[in-house]
Amino acid sequence: MRFPRPFTSTPRPxxxxxxxxxxxxxxxxxxxGAPVLNGFSLLVRAGEFVSVLGRSGVGKTTALRVxxxxxxxxxxxxxxxxxxxxSSFIHVPPDRRRVGIVFQDYALFPHLxxxxxxxxGLQGIDRREREARVRPVIxxxxxxxxxxxxxxxxxxxxxxxxxxxxxxxxRPVALLLDEPFSNLDRNxxxxxxxxxxxxxxxxxxxxxxxxxxxxxxxxxxDRVAVMGNxxxxxxxxxEDVYERPVSPEVARMTxxxxxxxxxxxxxxxxxxxxxxxxxxxxxxxxxxxxxxxMRAADLELGLADPETAEAGAFVVxxxxxGEFTQYGVRLPSGMTLRVQGRSVARLPDGARVxxxxxxxxxxxxxxxxxxxx
Amino acid sequence: xxxxxxxxxIQTGVAVKKQRPHIALWVAGGIVGTAAVLPVIxxxxxxxxxxxxxxxxxxxxxxxxxxGRTALLIATVTFFSTLVAVPVAWLTLRxxxxxxxxxxxxxxxxxxxxxxxxxxxxxxxxGPRGILxxxxxxxxxxxxxxxxxxxxxxxxxxxxxxxxxxLLTARGALRRVDPALEEAARSMGYGPVATFRRVxxxxxxxxxxxxxxxxxxxxxxxxGAVALLRYETFTAAVYAQYSSALxxxxxxxxxxxxxxxxxxxxxxxxxxxxxxxxxxxxxGAARPAKNVxxxxxxxxAFMFVLLPIIVGLxxxxxxxxxxxxxxxxxxxxxxxxxxxxxxxxxxxxxxALATLVAAAPVAVLAVRHRNILSRTIERLxxxxxxxxxxxxxxxxxxFGINIATPLYQTVWLLLFAYVVLFLPAAVxxxxxxxxxxxxxxxxxxxxxxxxxxxxxxxVTLPLVAPGILSGAAMVFLMTMKELPATxxxxxxxxxxxxxxxxxxxxxxxxxxxxxxxxxxxxVAGVPTAFFVLRDPARRSMPEAGxxxxxxxxxx
Numbered sequence: 001m002r003f004p005r006p007f008t009s010t011p012r013p014x015x016x017x018x019x020x021x022x023x024x025x026x027x028x029x030x031x032x033g034a035p036v037l038n039g040f041s042l043l044v045r046a047g048e049f050v051s052v053l054g055r056s057g058v059g060k061t062t063a064l065r066v067x068x069x070x071x072x073x074x075x076x077x078x079x080x081x082x083x084x085x086x087s088s089f090i091h092v093p094p095d096r097r098r099v100g101i102v103f104q105d106y107a108l109f110p111h112l113x114x115x116x117x118x119x120x121g122l123q124g125i126d127r128r129e130r131e132a133r134v135r136p137v138i139x140x141x142x143x144x145x146x147x148x149x150x151x152x153x154x155x156x157x158x159x160x161x162x163x164x165x166x167x168x169x170x171r172p173v174a175l176l177l178d179e180p181f182s183n184l185d186r187n188x189x190x191x192x193x194x195x196x197x198x199x200x201x202x203x204x205x206x207x208x209x210x211x212x213x214x215x216x217x218x219x220x221x222d223r224v225a226v227m228g229n230x231x232x233x234x235x236x237x238x239e240d241v242y243e244r245p246v247s248p249e250v251a252r253m254t255x256x257x258x259x260x261x262x263x264x265x266x267x268x269x270x271x272x273x274x275x276x277x278x279x280x281x282x283x284x285x286x287x288x289x290x291x292x293x294m295r296a297a298d299l300e301l302g303l304a305d306p307e308t309a310e311a312g313a314f315v316v317x318x319x320x321x322g323e324f325t326q327y328g329v330r331l332p333s334g335m336t337l338r339v340q341g342r343s344v345a346r347l348p349d350g351a352r353v354x355x356x357x358x359x360x361x362x363x364x365x366x367x368x369x370x371x372x373x
Numbered sequence: 374x375x376x377x378x379x380x381x382x383i384q385t386g387v388a389v390k391k392q393r394p395h396i397a398l399w400v401a402g403g404i405v406g407t408a409a410v411l412p413v414i415x416x417x418x419x420x421x422x423x424x425x426x427x428x429x430x431x432x433x434x435x436x437x438x439x440x441g442r443t444a445l446l447i448a449t450v451t452f453f454s455t456l457v458a459v460p461v462a463w464l465t466l467r468x469x470x471x472x473x474x475x476x477x478x479x480x481x482x483x484x485x486x487x488x489x490x491x492x493x494x495x496x497x498x499x500g501p502r503g504i505l506x507x508x509x510x511x512x513x514x515x516x517x518x519x520x521x522x523x524x525x526x527x528x529x530x531x532x533x534x535x536x537x538x539x540l541l542t543a544r545g546a547l548r549r550v551d552p553a554l555e556e557a558a559r560s561m562g563y564g565p566v567a568t569f570r571r572v573x574x575x576x577x578x579x580x581x582x583x584x585x586x587x588x589x590x591x592x593x594x595x596x597g598a599v600a601l602l603r604y605e606t607f608t609a610a611v612y613a614q615y616s617s618a619l620x621x622x623x624x625x626x627x628x629x630x631x632x633x634x635x636x637x638x639x640x641x642x643x644x645x646x647x648x649x650x651x652x653x654x655x656x657g658a659a660r661p662a663k664n665v666x667x668x669x670x671x672x673x674a675f676m677f678v679l680l681p682i683i684v685g686l687x688x689x690x691x692x693x694x695x696x697x698x699x700x701x702x703x704x705x706x707x708x709x710x711x712x713x714x715x716x717x718x719x720x721x722x723x724x725a726l727a728t729l730v731a732a733a734p735v736a737v738l739a740v741r742h743r744n745i746l747s748r749t750i751e752r753l754x755x756x757x758x759x760x761x762x763x764x765x766x767x768x769x770x771x772f773g774i775n776i777a778t779p780l781y782q783t784v785w786l787l788l789f790a791y792v793v794l795f796l797p798a799a800v801x802x803x804x805x806x807x808x809x810x811x812x813x814x815x816x817x818x819x820x821x822x823x824x825x826x827x828x829x830x831x832v833t834l835p836l837v838a839p840g841i842l843s844g845a846a847m848v849f850l851m852t853m854k855e856l857p858a859t860x861x862x863x864x865x866x867x868x869x870x871x872x873x874x875x876x877x878x879x880x881x882x883x884x885x886x887x888x889x890x891x892x893x894x895x896v897a898g899v900p901t902a903f904f905v906l907r908d909p910a911r912r913s914m915p916e917a918g919x920x921x922x923x924x925x926x927x928x
Contacts, residue, residue, distance in 0.1 A: 068560055070663065094559035094560050095561070095562045098562070100561075101557060103553045107551055109576075110576065111576065
């Protein structure tokens, strides 16, 4: 095990669950202009799989590079296995951090075979030992038989497994995945996703995945850190961030939804789309004027009573998606609401409808001040 | 349904039209390919007709000695060129070197100094009774420097004119190395030096090999510098045989030997390229590389990069200026220079135009109609790349005397030599810019109703224009500098800048060569430097993804 040289003399504090294997505290990074990271914090426990979800440009890749040591931090602290590796006054270079990375385009060494790529990080140990270390990783990643191939002779999925094997072989303190599925086609993606999670879990690696794909982030991770501008907006289980988002922004990032204005009346909220039951005790909303989060999957449509339908909502589009049909519903204010209809009945364009929550579903409300993004 | 019928008619019309230009293209390509190998073929015919005594002269011990000397020079030149070019490429691209943009351009600029000008200014600067010695004579009483003549001096001069080729290829390759590769190595515990050695260098190896072989070919055909520095290589032997002996078939035989050596190097180059399956393993935008912080090494590195610029550019220019000033001060006229300028510019422009016209069908066939035939044509045109100018010139002299008599001693034969010699540069430039124009773009234009001619002028040409211009600039520069073929094939009485520099320099009348040399460097250098050294990263055209070589290592 090689550890950051400046600290080898310091006794290593135990990497307890409390400090976390990766512990990033209030880190700020700027390239001379606007900050890319601004008070970014993240704590990843041993063996945990955390995904960092955010739109492009919110600094998620920078966050990954801060952990890996490719970026210097202007403020804050980065700890790996309890050791301080990055701050405004100290910077341990990437080669002393023992962090494994799977790059977006894999960055396989084109002049080396699969086996050589995987063995690349195993320096300073003898040949036999090295082979003994490479073999299980090759087997685990399903690359058996391909050891002597060159990267360009492999498919995208195979290349990704080589990149994963290469990152895991040196038994890194932490494994970082930078949008590893973005170069793969859709069908391959979900298969490989499960495969990667299996491999990573079997290896017991502490993992951070950076992605802009919410499906990927929610499906893979033990916990999800949703990033806004340069910081983590919410950090919790996938269920947490989806069902109990702390802000409309987080809600938008974790699933398709619309935010419309409403007025509280007891345990229901009244909007132009109708009256909806509100989730109790989620947020202390004092004002009666609120923002209402409408998840497409929580809503359903009914045919409106022709008597009162004059000023009501109507269907503007309909997209058959297989498991469900997505409707676009134009509200009187001109806003379009997405609703997942599961009923067999086809509602034609222009049909007057009413919107209601699915049985058992409730809507979330946010204070007006929470911003609409 | 008249509309439908009309539609059908239009479609068949297009389909018929599409076939026709292909035939013309193939014919043109075939003619160019044949023309490119004509000098070699004629050299073979000519040599086959030579008598036994000619062959005895070729295979005597002296020939072997000259070959050995040539090989030695090639070895030293390629070694030192690489030693200078690769670090300079890396330092000017991937570090926080001070003034690195300026240095990058400066370091490639010795490209515009012809080798014979380089040699004569180096003799003046470092030779016996030269500037350096006179400077040192006073303070430390040094009366004798290490001799500039011979292998050392020849190596210095040729390295200075060849390392820019290695530098430019290495820079191009370094730019294409995905920085994520280096980051991956860093994350796996490799320090900066180990990363360079284990990852960056192997990724550059094919480009470096190509650059080195280019330098080797250049050294093999080098004529002026080695002659001035009195290091007899094969080209000098051929020229001496040609200009002195009565039996010119000996010269032809020697030229053929030279051509064979060149072809061997050329095959090695092709071989090295074929195994270069080093490309980025997948698509995806590469993030720009972070600059390595040199720390305390910043200024030593700066000096290292500055050194070849000083010796290869500043000293030659200073010496030329000094000669010119002295000549003017002593009222010695520089001789008629405007005539040579006119001749040089005229023939170089003509050569650039002719070469591009010849290169166009070859490049189009190679990019858009890849098959064995088009690849063969392309390979054939590359022969000129390896052929020393003297060999091509001699072949054309015999060709002119014996067959194309009306062309002998005309500018057309010289022009033909230039086209054969510089075709590869033009094909290369056209090809690489044509590759970046996706046929989809042309098809899109066609689908929008543009005729093939309109597409050519409104879509394809604007996109490949930078390539055409840089190819033309390259041919222009090389024609201006070219000496041996010009010397042999120039019509009597028509002097170019190159030959007028040479005629003064070969008689050691360096001062008289100053003005034409300065004009040569300026006229050829300034416009060419603009196109050849332009940073591809600053092109307005979006750069296409990594171009994968069509042959891969194990596949």
